[in-house]
Amino acid sequence: MKGVFILELFDSHSHIEMPRLYPSAAAVVKRAKAAGVIGVVVSPIEPKFYTKALDLVERFPGYIWATFGLHPPRTTPRTVKQCIRLIREHSERILAIGEVGLDYYWEKSEQKRELQRHHFIEFIRLADELELPLVVHSREAEADAIRILKEEQATRLQLHCFNDSSLVAEAASENWFMSVPTSVVSRRRMQRIAQMMPLANMLLETDAPWLAPQPRQQNEPANLPLAVAKIAELQETTEEVVAESTTKNALELFNLELYKGKVQRR
Ligand SMILES: [Zn+2]
Secondary structure (H helix, E strand, O other), X not given: OOOOOOOOEEEEXXXXXXXXXXXXXXXXXXXXXXXXXXEEEEOOOOHHHHHHHHHHHHHOOOOEEEEEOOOHHHOOHHHHHHHHHHHHHOOOOOOEEEEEEEEOOOOOOHHHHHHHHHHHHHHHHHHHHHOOOEEEEEEOOHHHHHHHXXXXXXXXXXXXOOOOHHHHHHHHHOOOEEEEEHHHHOOHHHHHHHHHOOXXXXXXXXXXXXXXXXXXXXXXXXXXXXXXXXXXXHHOOOHHHHHXXXXXXXXXXXXXXXXXXXXXXX
C-alpha cells in the first residue's frame, strides 16, 4: 500500500461473534480501522450467537453490521424454525439472511443433503419476502446452490467464499456477488478464481477467525489489505481500483451508503 492514501475496505463476511474473537472485539475493530476497513459484517452461524452479533452492532454502530443465518451442517427442522422466528423478529436490525445454503463437504448423507436443500429454499423465499439480500454458503455444493438460486429467481445475493472456478462466469452472468477470502494470499485455488472473477461481482471477506492469509493463523479484518494487494496483482490493476469496486459492491448489496466517511443505511 502507498503510505499517503488509506484504502477504504469493507469486510463483507466475518465471525467476530465467535469465542475466538469476541472477547478482543475492541482491539480487533481498532486494528481494522487503522488498516482502512470502514465496515465489517458478522454472520453468526447459529442462533446461539445472534445476541453476541447484535451486541457488537450496538457497541460499534455504523461499523459492525449483522446478518442472521444457519451454517448448513447445523440444519435441523428445529434450528431452522428458531432461525426463521429470530430473523422475522429482528428483520429491521439485520442486513441480510445468511450464511445459509448447502455444505456437501461436511454432510455426506443424501437424506440430510435433501433436508439442506429443502430449508435453503425456505430461506431464499424468506429473504425475498423480507426484501433482504442472501449470504450463501455452498461448500462443495456450488452447482446445486446455483441451480436452486436460479430456479427461485434469487437476485440480491453474495456467494461467500465461492470456490468453484468452473461456475464463476455463470454466477457473474446472473449479476450475483462473490466474495474472495483473505486466504487468496496463499491459496492457489482461490488465486485462480480471483483472477477470473469480474471486479464488478467481487466482494472482500475475511471469514475471520478462519481463512487467514497464511494457513493456521488466526484471521481478522485488519488483514484485508494483504488480500487487496494480491487481488490487484492477479487482476493486473491497482489496489485503489480493487478497494473502490469491492467496497462499492458491498454497500450496494447490503443497501448501505457512505456519508462523510461513515457507513450508514440507505
Ligand atoms: Zn463464514
